[in-house]
Amino acid sequence: MSRHEKPTSRRDFLREGLRSLVNAGFGGVFEKLERVGELMERGEPKPAPLTPVLSCESRALHPLLESGQLSLETCGALLNELDIQGVSLSDRHISSLHPRALEHLRESFHRHAIAITGVMVSEPVNLNDEPSLSRRLDETIERLQAAAILQAPLIRLHLSGERDDELFERGALFLQRLLPEARRRRVRITIENRDGVGRRPELLVNLIRATDPRWIGACYDFGHGAPERYYDAARILAPYAFHVHAKSRAFDPRGEETTIEYGRVLSILRLASYVGALSIEYLGEDDPLEGVRRTRDLIRRHWRAY
16 A cells, blocks of 8 residues: 555445455345444434333223222332233323423332333324324324333334325324434334224334334234234234234133134244233223233243243
């Protein structure tokens, strides 16, 4: 090298090495590695890690919370007794979004070794209601901030509305406006497979892939959609799931859920290498605590890692 030539930087050296491997036929993996390296060099934040624990939706405990038999502040001790390591909080049960109140709530769970696995935004975002979208955007940003303070890795949205073509465009625009706020707080965004955008699993996956699958994923619920499509939905959504609602309503004498083959769904999630929380959402007519216990036992029967 002459004294007039610019020395090769470490970055350029690595880049040229990767490109030579791509040219030699090792394309896909190394292209991804190069992309990751560029993102790291730009200092783009990484999403908070997912928590692979057995969790419980606060919605499953709603009758007890509504009647005053239980509060969120005492919920951690109860879940600890139930041998459940996580909780997913509906914003309808969070009395205040003030930072001090959220910090106090976070510590009440952490004191009992309970991880907060998500914040569920309870009010649907109607994508066809144009006048309300600016307000809903601001409210969702507040929930992202609340999740960051609670050290929850994600929020859940329900994007409702009609007409699939409009839903896709409006949903993509809404999420793109949220993405900078999510990245700033390192909180992922999930969309549940309910009506609206989540009505068809294929549409939901297309929306995730069209935005940013590192930050936007599915909140996959066992019990949503047509029963004949439960397992198709599981196969389509499992690779994109950041959070899972283990829905249950009733059990047979063997302890199996009467309408959902838990073993089949959990096998699909395992094959997709799912690493997030499995969050119990018992909505049956029996005692909520008994329903949570039976769902807990059912999950562990089919997936011992939880």
